[in-house]
Amino acid sequence: MPKRVLTGTVVSDKTDKTVVVRVERKVKHALYGKIIRRSKKYHAHDEGNVYKEGETVRIEETAPISKLKTWKVIERVDTHKSPETAA
Numbered sequence: 001m002p003k004r005v006l007t008g009t010v011v012s013d014k015t016d017k018t019v020v021v022r023v024e025r026k027v028k029h030a031l032y033g034k035i036i037r038r039s040k041k042y043h044a045h046d047e048g049n050v051y052k053e054g055e056t057v058r059i060e061e062t063a064p065i066s067k068l069k070t071w072k073v074i075e076r077v078d079t080h081k082s083p084e085t086a087a
Helices: none
Strands: 005-012 018-028 035-045 056-061 071-078
Touching: 005 035, 005 071, 018 056, 018 071, 035 056
Parallel strands: 035 071
Antiparallel strands: 005 018, 005 056, 018 035, 056 071
């Protein structure tokens, strides 16, 4: 069975070798039919602490690494520049 791959935004890089990635999906409301956004946060393994907050990354499902980590970051998709780095 192939491993699941998701794309999301890094919302926290404070912990060592871990990033928190928010993955958003769009679903249709069951009754009203309006398209709404749903999001979920995943803890992903980042071995070299190279991914920073605000970056868009691709994560892949793995065997459990710790209590919360069952994903690892495989690549950077896009980098959003924060106001601090632009100055």
